[in-house]
């Protein structure tokens with residue numbers, strides 16, 4: 001059980017998972033069409049196919065040729081704001097292409113499927129969500145991810161594979177050791193703050209400061225890129241050992257507001273940001289953080305201390321030292 005296919009392995013999160021798997025002696029095949037990913041992020045020891053996961057028959061050939069047992073499905077379109085305008089693009093890539101991938105498993109040696117899901121499947125009716133909380137996505141991106149989850153459950157029965165749905169909260173930070181970080185995502189608060197520091201602009205936009213929260217700005221549960229990747233490795237081990245499908249919230253269980261994050265960056269760089277208040281963005285949820293009892297109990301995941309500081313430091317270092325692409 002060491003042959004893994006990572007879809008979206010040239011992206012921010014998929015490239016980190018690929019590297020961690022390779023460092024643990026897994027054989028990794030990456031399928032990515034580089035629409036938002038970067039070839040330079042793909043670990044040199046992975047086998048890379050530049051392909052759209054839309055092409056089911058080609059996927060099947062890749063799976064059979066490389067004797068894949070485990071699929072980690074990261075490939076998706078991920079911009080919440082864009083998803084509200086370009087619904088078809090999001091449905092096609094996140095729902096239909098997930099179904100293509102699932103269909104390509106039929107008649108192969110794939111036994112396990114790990115899915116990059118999101119806290120956006122919960123919506124905003126609950127603030128502190130468990131894996132059993134009601135699913136009521138409020139933005140279109142969240143809806144497509146929920147539909148993909150349902151397809152995975154359906155095909156798991158039909159094709160007899162086991163799955164883990166990992167509902168990531170807000171992923172941020174960089175892997176400085178392996179030089180992996182966020183190259184492109186312009187909707188990421190950490191990315192924009194780090195970029196603004198690098199370019200010595202010290203300006204940031206806040207989308208809405210009239211939410212019913214401690215300081216009027218949205219509250220999120222931010223998890224370090226390194227920990228998101230670690231949760232995939234822990235999930236694979238648990239899945240193989242237990243043989244049971246599962247769902248896990250991947251967050252630290254603590255929320256920080258947008259204003260608190262900005263203040264923490266200011267403290268780190270000893271400089272003030274000029275703040276520009278804009279109107280709320282469609283699809284943004286006011287408060288959402290994870291009940292993470294399950295990852296602590298079942299995956300023995302340890303919540304790190306000073307997590308926000310660690311995320312901030314690694315984001316700034318990545319932007320200043322390693323990210324040569326301007327966005």
Ligand SMILES: NC(=O)c1ccc[n+]([C@@H]2O[C@H](COP(=O)([O-])OP(=O)(O)OC[C@H]3O[C@@H](n4cnc5c(N)ncnc54)[C@H](O)[C@@H]3O)[C@@H](O)[C@H]2O)c1
Nearest residue numbers: 008010011012013032033034035036037052053075076171
């Ligand atoms: N970044 C976050 O905070 C976050 C939070 C929750 C969930 N997620 C999920 O994690 C996954 C990875 O996100 P990311 O932040 O690394 O995004 P990303 O855009 O950096 O990575 C996505 C990768 O998938 C590839 N891709 C997309 N559609 C494809 C297709 N049809 N065929 C082949 N390749 C395709 C892209 O080229 C890119 O390399 C996504 O599924 C996303 O929904 C991310």
